[in-house]
Amino acid sequence: MSCFLRGMQLTPALPRSSKFFENSAYLNTGTGRGSYAKTSPAIAEIKAYIALRDRALSEAAKLETEAALKRAQIANDFVVNCLKPARIPYQAQCLPEAEAAMERERCRDIELQLTELQGTPPGPGSLAA
Numbered sequence: 290m291s292c293f294l295r296g297m298q299l300t301p302a303l304p305r306s307s308k309f310f311e312n313s314a315y316l317n318t319g320t321g322r323g324s325y326a327k328t329s330p331a332i333a334e335i336k337a338y339i340a341l342r343d344r345a346l347s348e349a350a351k352l353e354t355e356a357a358l359k360r361a362q363i364a365n366d367f368v369v370n371c372l373k374p375a376r377i378p379y380q381a382q383c384l385p386e387a388e389a390a391m392e393r394e395r396c397r398d399i400e401l402q403l404t405e406l407q408g409t410p411p412g413p414g415s416l417a418a
Contacts, residue, residue, distance in 0.1 A: 309414035335371045342368045369396045
């Protein structure tokens with residue numbers, strides 16, 4: 290006879306007072322805007338992209354090849370895109386504004402550094418212009 294006919298529970302239910310839910314990084318921080326804790330996966334991912342950009346920049350400064358410079362430029366452009374302010378339902382998925390402003394300034398500095406390494410002036414659509 291099937292377990293469905295007897296009413297057997299296939300998996301044990303989690304107790305409602307589970308420590309997982311109490312300590313979760315996804316709980317509301319109480320700011321009233323429905324934002325998440327600063328350790329959200331989206332923020333960690335943005336910080337990982339920033340670290341990759343910094344690594345690509347140090348590699349470009351060391352090697353000074355066209356490919357390494359292009360990789361660093363692409364990584365910097367991607368970080369700039371990640372630092373744009375998010376729309377209303379996605380505000381918890383971006384860095385706090387003070388930290389984002391500091392990183393945007395670093396992106397401008399890195400763009401200047403990359404153009405210096407390339408030996409060409411910044412283009413009209415660049416941050417450094």
